[in-house]
Amino acid sequence: MQIDLNTPHLSRRSFIAGLGAAGLTFAAAPALALTEGTAKRLVDGIVGDINQIIASGKSEGAMIRDFERVFVRYADVPTIALYTLGRDGRQASNAQKRAFTQAFQGYIARKYGKRFREFIxxxxxxEGARTVRNSVEVRSTAYLRGDAPFTIDWxxxxxxxxxxFVNMTIEGVNMLLTERSEIGAMLDRRRGNIDQLIADIQRAG
Known part of the structure; x- marks a missing residue:
């Protein structure tokens, strides 16, 4: 499956079809030196930090702050954030893009940090890595007490x-496509007002 970061909002049909995708590739991405070994080491670092956080015994608020630091350290936050804005992002000022990216990283940390907290x-x-077009997909498995194992693909x-990392798929649900759909719907309800969206996602998640 190939998605261009500059395409308009995904249709409902495209979004639903995309949820089943195991990975996401970017069009016209430059070929650099990324190898499967490099990608796997990056995800080893992410998973190691997440495992350390969920075993820390910290409060939920402290854990979420730690998850935000992990997200900022390992993720291409500007690319992910601006992708979720879709075509509306092209109309945003540079100041709005920076403000949205900052708000978005906190929103993602709260939303997914609460999900990872379930892993205590x-x-x-x-487990392993494979090259998919211009990126590498790294597979991991989550083992929770009392539940069947499930996959997280990075x-x-x-x-x-x-x-x-630019995307993750948890139990078949694609983060990037899900957030693009949800952020787009939030922006539509605010009649395209990006400043209001920024203010609201600072409290959401």
């Missing part, structure tokens, strides 16, 4: 100049 008492294990790209 469990663990995530990295898409790693070096289009920003260094290896970063």
């Amino acid at each position: 008492g469990g663990r995530i294990e990295v 898409q790693v790209s070096d289009r920003s100049g260094s290896a970063k």
